[in-house]
Amino acid sequence: MSSARETILARIRAGLAGAGVPALPPVQSGAPLAVAELPARFQLLLERVGARLVRVADLREAAAELARLCAAGGVRALVASDAPELAPLLESLPAALVRHGPEAPREALFACDLGLSCAQWGIAETGTLVLESAEERHRLASLLPPHHVALLPRSRLLGTLGEALARVRPGAGAPPSRTITFITGPSRTADIELELVVGVHGPKHLTVFLLDSA
Amino acid sequence: MNLPGPETFAANARAALTDETLRGALRRATDTFAERRGAALAGVPDWEELREQARAVKAHTLARLDHYLEQFTRNAEAAGVHVHWAADAEQACRIVGALARQHGAKRLVKSKSMATEEIHLNAALARDGAEPVETDLGEWIIQLAGETPSHIIVPAIHKTREAIGALFVEKLGIPPSSAPAVLAAHARERLRRHFAEADLGVSGVNFGVAETGTILVLENEGNARMTTTLPRVHVAVMGIEKLVPRFADLEVFLRLLPRSGTGQHLTSYQSLFTGPDGGREGPRELHVVLLDNGRAAMLSDELLRPTLGCIRCGACLNACPVYREIGGHAYGSVYPGPIGAILTPQLSGMERAGTLPFASSLCGACKDVCPVKIDIPTILLELRQRAVEGTRESPAARGGTVERLAWRVWSLCVTGPRRYALAARLARLGERLPFLARLAPPLAAWSTTRERPRLAARPFRATFRRPS
Numbered sequence: 001m002s003s004a005r006e007t008i009l010a011r012i013r014a015g016l017a018g019a020g021v022p023a024l025p026p027v028q029s030g031a032p033l034a035v036a037e038l039p040a041r042f043q044l045l046l047e048r049v050g051a052r053l054v055r056v057a058d059l060r061e062a063a064a065e066l067a068r069l070c071a072a073g074g075v076r077a078l079v080a081s082d083a084p085e086l087a088p089l090l091e092s093l094p095a096a097l098v099r100h101g102p103e104a105p106r107e108a109l110f111a112c113d114l115g116l117s118c119a120q121w122g123i124a125e126t127g128t129l130v131l132e133s134a135e136e137r138h139r140l141a142s143l144l145p146p147h148h149v150a151l152l153p154r155s156r157l158l159g160t161l162g163e164a165l166a167r168v169r170p171g172a173g174a175p176p177s178r179t180i181t182f183i184t185g186p187s188r189t190a191d192i193e194l195e196l197v198v199g200v201h202g203p204k205h206l207t208v209f210l211l212d213s214a
Numbered sequence: 215m216n217l218p219g220p221e222t223f224a225a226n227a228r229a230a231l232t233d234e235t236l237r238g239a240l241r242r243a244t245d246t247f248a249e250r251r252g253a254a255l256a257g258v259p260d261w262e263e264l265r266e267q268a269r270a271v272k273a274h275t276l277a278r279l280d281h282y283l284e285q286f287t288r289n290a291e292a293a294g295v296h297v298h299w300a301a302d303a304e305q306a307c308r309i310v311g312a313l314a315r316q317h318g319a320k321r322l323v324k325s326k327s328m329a330t331e332e333i334h335l336n337a338a339l340a341r342d343g344a345e346p347v348e349t350d351l352g353e354w355i356i357q358l359a360g361e362t363p364s365h366i367i368v369p370a371i372h373k374t375r376e377a378i379g380a381l382f383v384e385k386l387g388i389p390p391s392s393a394p395a396v397l398a399a400h401a402r403e404r405l406r407r408h409f410a411e412a413d414l415g416v417s418g419v420n421f422g423v424a425e426t427g428t429i430l431v432l433e434n435e436g437n438a439r440m441t442t443t444l445p446r447v448h449v450a451v452m453g454i455e456k457l458v459p460r461f462a463d464l465e466v467f468l469r470l471l472p473r474s475g476t477g478q479h480l481t482s483y484q485s486l487f488t489g490p491d492g493g494r495e496g497p498r499e500l501h502v503v504l505l506d507n508g509r510a511a512m513l514s515d516e517l518l519r520p521t522l523g524c525i526r527c528g529a530c531l532n533a534c535p536v537y538r539e540i541g542g543h544a545y546g547s548v549y550p551g552p553i554g555a556i557l558t559p560q561l562s563g564m565e566r567a568g569t570l571p572f573a574s575s576l577c578g579a580c581k582d583v584c585p586v587k588i589d590i591p592t593i594l595l596e597l598r599q600r601a602v603e604g605t606r607e608s609p610a611a612r613g614g615t616v617e618r619l620a621w622r623v624w625s626l627c628v629t630g631p632r633r634y635a636l637a638a639r640l641a642r643l644g645e646r647l648p649f650l651a652r653l654a655p656p657l658a659a660w661s662t663t664r665e666r667p668r669l670a671a672r673p674f675r676a677t678f679r680r681p682s
Contacts, residue, residue, distance in 0.1 A: 004298075004299040004300060004301045004305055005299040007299075007301045007506075008283075008299055008301055008454065008504070008506045008510055009280050009283070009284070011301075011506065011510035011511060012279050012280045012283070012454075012510045012513060013280050014514070015510055015511060015512075015513035015514035016277060016278075016279070016280070016513055016514075019277065019516060020277070021274065021277040021278055022270065022273045022274050022277060023270075023274065024270075024271065024274040024275075024459060025267060025270045025271065025274075027460060027462040027463065027465075028263065028264070028267045028465075028466055029462075029465060030260070030465065030469065031260075045479065049482075102494075102495050106410060106444070107410075110406065110410060125479070126479045126480045127479070128480055133491055133494070133495070137494060137495050139439070139443050139491075139495040139496055140443065140495055143436060143439050143440065143443065160465075161465050161468055161469065161480075162462065162465040165461060165462055165464055165465055166462065169426070169461055175293065175426060175488055176426060176428060176461065176486065176488050177488070178293070178487065178488055178489050178490070178491045178492075179485065179486070179487055179488075179491050179495075179496060180485075180486040180488075181439070181483065181484070181485055181486075182480065182483065182484035182485075182486075183482065183483060184478075184479070184480045184481070184482050184483075185482055186482070187434070187435055187436035187482055187483075188434050188435065188482055189351045189352075189398060189434060189435045190368065190476075191350070191351040191352035191355070191368055191369070191370055191398075192351070192352075192355075192370070192373075192375050192378055192394035192397060192398065193239070193242075193374065193375050193394065194242065194243055194246055194368065194371075195375075195394040195395075197394050197395050197398040199402070200351055200398045200401065200402055200435045200436065200437075201349070201402060201405065201406075201435045201436035201437040201439075201440055202435065202436025202439060202440075202482070202483070203436070
């Protein structure tokens with residue numbers, strides 16, 4: 001394929017020969033938000049896209065919320081990411097509830113009623129969760145089951161998209177996680193006559209536990 | 215299925231204009247998107263600065279595209295990506311086909327991608343005996359129906375819910391329904407089987423980052439995440455113009471693209487891949503196919519070059535008074551609307567698509583909404599000139615003899631005061647003759663749909679000489 005590479009580069013260089021290069025402007029970032037207004041903004045934007053926010057004081061409260069949610073939704077099996085923060089939540093669930101990790105057979109994961117993960121960052125201006133694969137194996141848990149529950153420490157709430165892009169690349173030259181997933185609300189489509197349908201391929205429900213203590 | 219090409223644009227457009235269902239759907243879609251876009255912009259006070267920034271970043275990147283492609287390749291390869299270069303559509307299809315064979319992949323899933331539509335990847339893979347399944351709901355509907363997309367963002371916008379319901383009954387054997395939620399649930403269930411069984415997933419790329427070798431895929435349904443997570447191999451086809459220099463540049467483009475396209479702050483999902491995740495959860499291999507297919511040749515003309523800055527949001531389609539009436543199929547090209555009218559002739563040649571630049575009233579609405587400030591009207595004019603100056607046999611130049619003659623008469627009339635006065639007097643006389651109320655062919659094409667302007671009863675020159 002090196003010949004195709006040479007062909008394309010030669011075409012580009014021939015096309016650009018003799019032309020000037022306009023300067024690359026400095027990076028432009030959105031205006032920052034006040035820290036105090038972040039949780040309210042985040043909640044507003046989340047709810048606007050059909051997700052739900054539950055504020056929890058500590059992990060014990062989060063565990064109780066999760067148990068309540070599983071009971072109410074008739075959850076029989078769930079898949080959790082490998083984030084260690086989730087351990088206390090999983091431990092407090094009833095013994096009959098099947099718990100899988102991301103390494104479980106695909107058929108088992110497809111049959112899960114709920115997926116549990118953390119989120120590394122939240123973006124208040126858009127109501128977005130940011131999940132990094134270097135921090136946890138989040139891809140399957142946040143995608144396959146019809147309900148995704150994500151635990152987000154309040155201290156990880158950021159104002160803007162630009163701040164989140166800066167945080168997922170700590171330090172100049174540091175590579176980002178191999179997979180970074182930005183999630184804004186449940187899966188949706190309007191492909192049939194523009195009528196909104198929620199939960200087409202990904203989760204139908206998204207619940208965020210905003211954790212105050214961390 | 216025999217699809218119309220851009221060569222027959224005028225006939226395609228006439229046919230579309232008689233399709234009331236299509237026009238109703240188009241009106242609803244384009245109005246809705248234009249409205250949502252307006253609402254989304256209201257919350258962004260720095261919108262104009264964003265557009266200017268995006269334009270400037272793209273202008274710079276395109277002017278150093280060789281440098282950024284090499285940087286992207288270096289960084290992607292360092293992260294474990296296999297980077298392939300494809301000079302044209304055939305090479306790109308061959309690369310994907312070879313990867314499918316090499317991995318023994320018969321079953322393929324695909325997420326929505328304009329680049330793979332452009333190179334007709336599905337047909338090429340099918341010839342190889344593979345079964346590519348489109349997984350975006352709209353694209354899947356189109357694939358089941360054996361049709362082509364009519365809108366960049368909503369590919370099946372030309373189909374009613376009843377037509378889609380009937381299609382599902384016929385192809386999937388479901389009980390009759392025309393409720394979008396029910397139809398989408400069937401699609402979810404059916405496509406999950408495909409996702410579970412697929413050996414290889416093909417996606418497009420919205421942005422590539424030179425600095426990190428990252429690719430970004432943007433979507434709402436989750437099908438792109440499934441496509442890029444579940445199979446063993448992920449192949450991403452990316453036009454060479456999709457690069458941005460810096461990771462931080464993504465902010466501006468992510469603020470512009472969803473707002474311009476669907477009026478969302480952000481689409482439901484953005485997946486950023488910097489190398490494969492080595493089978494921890496997702497594919498073991500990640501391949502990026504860099505597609506030229508006529509793009510590099512578009513760099514040489516600085517007036518036309520900004521065409522390559524397009525981020526495929528679809529805003530110009532929704533704003534265009536021509537697209538809004540005829541829809542995407544009439545253009546006979548993967549890229550419809552104003553952007554298609556400038557992109558297609560440059561990609562597939564003036565011989566094939568020389569008529570498309572004429573499919574515009576030059577109102578400028580496309581330029582106003584373009585998030586990267588592409589001056590579409592100016593490029594349309596430039597391409598029109600080339601179409602006329604090019605081969606006289608081209609479809610665009612047909613009828614050129616009459617037009618040239620008309621302009622010669624016109625220039626004769628307006629370049630001498632006496633000739634002008636005489637022409638005006640004759641015109642005023644002619645106006646009174648009833649059989650001239652309608653212009654004769656070929657000028658009738660103009661007067662059948664328009665009121666002919668009336669000349670003033672008293673010429674300005676007379677008033678100027680002797681004010682009353």
